[in-house]
Amino acid sequence: MxxxxxxxxxxxxxxxxxxxxxxxxxxxxxxxxxxxxxAYALAGEGDHEQAMCILxxxxxxxxxxxxxxxxxxxxxxxxxxxxxxxxxxxDADRLDQPILDRAGRSTDxxxxxxxxxxxxxxxxxxxxxSEPFQGQGIGRxxxxxxxxxxxxxxxxxxxxxxEEDNGRARQLYERQGxxxxxxxxxxxxxxxxxxxxxxxx
Numbered sequence: 001m002x003x004x005x006x007x008x009x010x011x012x013x014x015x016x017x018x019x020x021x022x023x024x025x026x027x028x029x030x031x032x033x034x035x036x037x038x039a040y041a042l043a044g045e046g047d048h049e050q051a052m053c054i055l056x057x058x059x060x061x062x063x064x065x066x067x068x069x070x071x072x073x074x075x076x077x078x079x080x081x082x083x084x085x086x087x088x089x090x091d092a093d094r095l096d097q098p099i100l101d102r103a104g105r106s107t108d109x110x111x112x113x114x115x116x117x118x119x120x121x122x123x124x125x126x127x128x129x130s131e132p133f134q135g136q137g138i139g140r141x142x143x144x145x146x147x148x149x150x151x152x153x154x155x156x157x158x159x160x161x162x163e164e165d166n167g168r169a170r171q172l173y174e175r176q177g178x179x180x181x182x183x184x185x186x187x188x189x190x191x192x193x194x195x196x197x198x199x200x201x
Contacts, residue, residue: 015076027080041113084145118159158196
């Protein structure tokens, strides 16, 4: 019998599942790692600690953009290796309303919440892989899961944004069939909005 290697154990132990509220401590750093300054626009707060508390609340609540309800995790033996945040573009206004309505939200222009998706799209809000798990194909697996979710929900178009100066990520998405259709300004940074046709199931 062939001995089980560490990589075999790692691959067999990886599990894709819907996120749970109790995952928040592991999910929050991955979210912030991926969206960077957009985190402060979402929170409507410039102080780091306060912003993290606000985002933590959003992730454990329901019916908002970054709710656990919209997150899928890749897990290995209790460790979250990566997260995928996705939702229908048709739901964007409804999902953003609780964020916009939060008492105490800053009205400063730099915290303006920009709608990143369009009606008719299944939108990849965030994809993030934990550093110890990078380079193992988890990002590709999460991308495939995102597109499969979109198909199962009846969408015919997938969408995402990528920062203008992130050429590496843009090339990766282009190789997967995504094409730029517009530029969106978020917090003073330019992002390419990219779309890909998918076949609904």
